[in-house]
Amino acid sequence: MKDGQAESNSKTVQIQGSAVEILGDFPVQVSCMEHFDQILDEYVDQYEVAPYTYKRSDVDEPGVPASCKKCGAAGVVVLLKVKGS
């Protein structure tokens, strides 16, 4: 029985000082400028959604990586799926 479980797996991240509700079923990914197009394409292909993008420096959340998922360089863009978008 899973009666106690919320149906939508959402969580909030702090972006520019505001709590933004995101869908936990989709990953939060970080990209450098060089790999942004590639990571965005893969996100759309893999999860069949268009993620929102934010500047990494605007996202104030301990769980979000600081570096690019592909190459480990300093992260510039955060890709995530905002609830209701």
Ligand SMILES: [Zn+2]
């Ligand atoms: Zn990179």
